[in-house]
Amino acid sequence: MLKKGTILYSVLKMKCPQCQEGGFFISTPYDLKKAGEIHEKCSECGIRYSKEPGFYYGAMYVSYALTVALFVTLWVSFNLFFENVSVGMQIFIIISSTILLTPYLYALSKIIWANFFIKYDRERKSKSTH
Secondary structure, eight states: OOOTTSHHHHHHHTBOTTTSOSBSBSSOTTOTTSTTOBOSBOTTTOOBSOSSTTGGGGHHHHHHHHHHHHHHHHHHHHHHHOTTSOHHHHHHHHHHHHHHHHHHHHHHHHHHHHHHHSOOOGGGTTOOOO
């Protein structure tokens, strides 16, 4: 299902958008001391992950969209499938889920943002770019 060369592969595996082999993040999303820190460049193809200073500020919009999608999905699911759950419990579960998933959503937003601007290129594998 996940084929190398697709954006989904890069996003879900959190690999370099260009070669999809090198790691994108320094650590896991739940290593809170290094949460969201990315490598300066890919260890495989050498592409620089930051195009300019402040490049990843745009990922805030992606993070916002992911959080809204999580909220709407949970809210609709409760109202369609779990009608006997009180509104207070729904709010508690939504807030708890958002807090628990925040590090992952933050990392996900950065890799999605990078994939908007860095495209997969099989021919550039193992070539250095600056």
